[in-house]
Amino acid sequence: MFNNYGASYQEQRMQQLMEQKQMKDFMRMFSNLVGRCFDDCVDDFTSNKLNEREISCANRCTLKNMKFNERVGQRFAEESAKMMEDQAKMAR
Numbered sequence: 001m002f003n004n005y006g007a008s009y010q011e012q013r014m015q016q017l018m019e020q021k022q023m024k025d026f027m028r029m030f031s032n033l034v035g036r037c038f039d040d041c042v043d044d045f046t047s048n049k050l051n052e053r054e055i056s057c058a059n060r061c062t063l064k065n066m067k068f069n070e071r072v073g074q075r076f077a078e079e080s081a082k083m084m085e086d087q088a089k090m091a092r
Contacts, residue, residue, distance in 0.1 A: 029069065037061035 041057035042050065050058065 033062065033065050036065070 037058050040061055041054050044051055044054065
């Protein structure tokens with residue numbers, strides 16, 4: 001019984017650590033996106049509101065980066081699947 005509890009606890013702890021890492025990675029990606037788009041798009045500090053050009057630029061920047069991250073995720077999934085397939089072939 002103790003071994004099952006220990007394994008269950010370890011699995012839960014590992015899950016928590018993975019979730020924390022994913023959140024940290026997401027926050028880092030979001031922070032980089034905000035910084036990059038702000039630096040590229042905002043240059044008029046005479047008003048406390050964004051002008052039309054800045055809004056348009058920020059929207060394009062955000063969309064472009066989201067599509068990029070989506071594509072990177074797809075490629076990562078494709079490569080992971082290929083690696084698993086190759087490992088399965090080697091195991092036979």
